[in-house]
Amino acid sequence: MVKVSVRDFIISQIAALSPLNGCTDAIDLTQTVGEHQVAAPLLLGRVESRYGVTLREEGNVDLHMLTVDEFIHYVIKKLAKSASNQTDSKKVFENFVFSGRCTKLTSPYEINIDLTFRCNLRCIFCYASSATIEEQQKELTTDEVLDLIDEFKKLNGAFVLFGGGEPFLREDFLEIFKYTKSKGLWTYVITNGSLITEEVAYEYAKYYNPLFDKIQVSLDGASPEINDRQRGIAGAFEHTLDGIKNLVATGKIKPIINTVVTQINYDDVPHILNLVIEHNALTFRCLKLHKIGRGGASRLYEKLALTQAQSDALFDFLNRRREELFGVIGIASDNACVFPMSVKAIRDQFQKRPGVVPASYSCAAGTTKLAIAPDGGVVPCSYFYDFPEFSIGSLKKKSLKELWEEDAVWKDFREPLKIEGKCTACSYLYACKTGCRIMAYVGCGSLGGPDMGCTYNPVDDSD
Numbered sequence: 001m002v003k004v005s006v007r008d009f010i011i012s013q014i015a016a017l018s019p020l021n022g023c024t025d026a027i028d029l030t031q032t033v034g035e036h037q038v039a040a041p042l043l044l045g046r047v048e049s050r051y052g053v054t055l056r057e058e059g060n061v062d063l064h065m066l067t068v069d070e071f072i073h074y075v076i077k078k079l080a081k082s083a084s085n086q087t088d089s090k091k092v093f094e095n096f097v098f099s100g101r102c103t104k105l106t107s108p109y110e111i112n113i114d115l116t117f118r119c120n121l122r123c124i125f126c127y128a129s130s131a132t133i134e135e136q137q138k139e140l141t142t143d144e145v146l147d148l149i150d151e152f153k154k155l156n157g158a159f160v161l162f163g164g165g166e167p168f169l170r171e172d173f174l175e176i177f178k179y180t181k182s183k184g185l186w187t188y189v190i191t192n193g194s195l196i197t198e199e200v201a202y203e204y205a206k207y208y209n210p211l212f213d214k215i216q217v218s219l220d221g222a223s224p225e226i227n228d229r230q231r232g233i234a235g236a237f238e239h240t241l242d243g244i245k246n247l248v249a250t251g252k253i254k255p256i257i258n259t260v261v262t263q264i265n266y267d268d269v270p271h272i273l274n275l276v277i278e279h280n281a282l283t284f285r286c287l288k289l290h291k292i293g294r295g296g297a298s299r300l301y302e303k304l305a306l307t308q309a310q311s312d313a314l315f316d317f318l319n320r321r322r323e324e325l326f327g328v329i330g331i332a333s334d335n336a337c338v339f340p341m342s343v344k345a346i347r348d349q350f351q352k353r354p355g356v357v358p359a360s361y362s363c364a365a366g367t368t369k370l371a372i373a374p375d376g377g378v379v380p381c382s383y384f385y386d387f388p389e390f391s392i393g394s395l396k397k398k399s400l401k402e403l404w405e406e407d408a409v410w411k412d413f414r415e416p417l418k419i420e421g422k423c424t425a426c427s428y429l430y431a432c433k434t435g436c437r438i439m440a441y442v443g444c445g446s447l448g449g450p451d452m453g454c455t456y457n458p459v460d461d462s463d
Contacts, residue, residue, distance in 0.1 A: 003277075006051070006079065006327040007072050013046050014038050014068060033071055034064035047075055051327075053082050076326045090159060090368075097367040100359035103414045107155035108404055110369035112382055115145065115173065116165040117374055121192050122232030123218075125260060125295030125304065128165055128385060138375040140395075142172040146179050148372070151400045153183045161188040163382065165374070168195040174203055181207040193217035193243030193255070194236060201243075205250035216256040216285070217244055220264075222271035230264055244279050254282035261286050261314060261337055262304040269314065273321065277329050285332035286318060288339070291442050291452060292383055308455045311338045315345065339453030341432045347456070352427035361433050366392075366413030370404070378403050380413050383438045413437070417448035426458040 004012075011027050018027075018036045033040060040063040044055050055078055066074060093109045096102050116139055117128050140148070152160070160180055167173050168191055180187055196204070208215075217240065221227030224237040231237075247253040257276040261269060269286065276284050288311070291301045306314065315338050322331040340346045365371075365380035372378055373385060376395035384390045392410065393403045407414060421444060423434045434440055435451025443452025 003328045005325050006076050007324055010072050010075060013043055017042055027068060029069040030067050032065055032067055040064055051079055053079055076323055094364055094368050097362050098360050104367045108157055108369055110159040111152055111157060112161040112163060112371040114163045114165060114374055114382060115167045115170050118169050119164060119166045120169060120194060121236055124230055124232055125289055127293035127383060140376050145176050148395060149180050149183060155401060159186045163190040166192055178207050186212040189215045191217055192240055194239035196243035196246050198246045201246035201250050205252045208253055210252060214256055215253060216258050219257050220259055221268050222275045226265050226268050248280045254280060256283040256285055257281045258285045258287055260289060261306060262289050266306060266310055281329060283330035283332055286337035288337050292386055308342060312343055315343050339435060339451055341428050342455040347428060350428055350431045353430050354427045356430040358430045358433045361417040366410045412447055420446050420449045422458055423450050
């Protein structure tokens with residue numbers, strides 16, 4: 001069945017119910033519903049029946065007086081609100097820390113397990129450089145990974161993210177995934193998709209529950225010329241597209257498609273979005289380039305990173321398309337494509353509160369989650385692999401519980417930050433919390449300094 005956006009469905013229904021004999025080209029979005037002579041109860045009935053949502057409860061809204069565009073926005077807002085009312089347990093637990101009620105959970109809610117640093121692609125910006133033969137030999141064995149899953153479950157953990165490298169390069173990955181699901185844990189898998197054959201997809205789908213599991217596939221272009229230039233291997237585009245098709249063909253899985261946006265593929269983003277719609281993806285997500293791993297080389301980063309004007313335009317494009325395509329595909333609203341406080345449209349959502357500090361400076365790293373390297377080394381999150389000074393320890397020497405409870409080694413992540421640089425004078429500090437800690441460290445050598453992605457100048461506080 002061809003997907004129809006909420007916007008297109010409503011326009012088609014207004015056309016069908018109006019005296020214009022179904023001519024959708026004649027629908028003037030600036031005219032009111034009443035001017036189109038549409039009976040509001042009939043229109044609402046059709047919308048409610050299609051989307052299973054109640055729209056009539058707000059008696060203070062005269063739908064006849066809304067323009068067609070306003071009515072569409074009204075419906076989408078209601079549908080989005082209905083979806084957001086579903087409890088997100090991850091956010092609930094994170095809020096215990098972020099609200100300042102505790103410095104950490106008694107045990108991690110989430111663990112990120114990077115099963116291998118081996119990869120069949122050579123992405124020019126990868127945060128995890130490909131593994132050497134010596135490093136491969138140090139990877140956790142199947143039994144060690146299963147024991148880790150057992151311990152995490154005993155600690156009442158809930159969520160496991162599998163990444164790499166490329167997790168499907170491990171011959172035991174499906175065995176590990178199956179075991180994780182047998183423990184009732186939720187999963188998120190990050191993959192380049194190129195190794196997901198029809199057989200692998202159907203085996204994976206046997207244990208996949210779309211209510212609790214997600215799989216993210218990396219795709220950086222709508223053509224081989226662009227995608228393969230970033231992914232570093234000729235043929236990557238076709239293999240990744242085959243993997244996406246194989247996942248969707250199971251009838252059970254719709255992948256999240258993630259695109260790292262650089263100067264190479266910035267102009268291609270609209271085409272990538274169209275491509276992933278065509279292939280029935282669940283969500284489209286854009287990620288900004290980070291100055292870590294291979295992307296940490298200064299000349300490469302400066303050459304590939306977007307300008308602030310490009311970041312603003314990308315944010316605006318995704319925001320607009322999110323509403324236009326509501327009901328066809330989700331567009332991630334996590335603002336991962338930008339540094340949020342550098343975008344005026346995001347800053348405008350917050351009040352300026354000079355001198356007000358956040359209830360907690362913590363992020364999820366070391367307070368609700370941790371990351372585990374292929375050799376069992378533990379770091380606050382996967383972006384810290386290149387920084388041994390932040391190593392927490394090894395699961396080959398201590399248990400997960402022991403490492404989590406050693407507050408002294410987590411001091412930088414569980415105690416208040418010493419704020420430095422322009423953040424000290426920023427009216428948005430209470431909301432921003434200086435941004436990402438590792439990006440602050442990369443930019444200025446301090447976890448308490450400004451995120452290197454921040455272009456906002458609090459001294460020129462004119463907006």
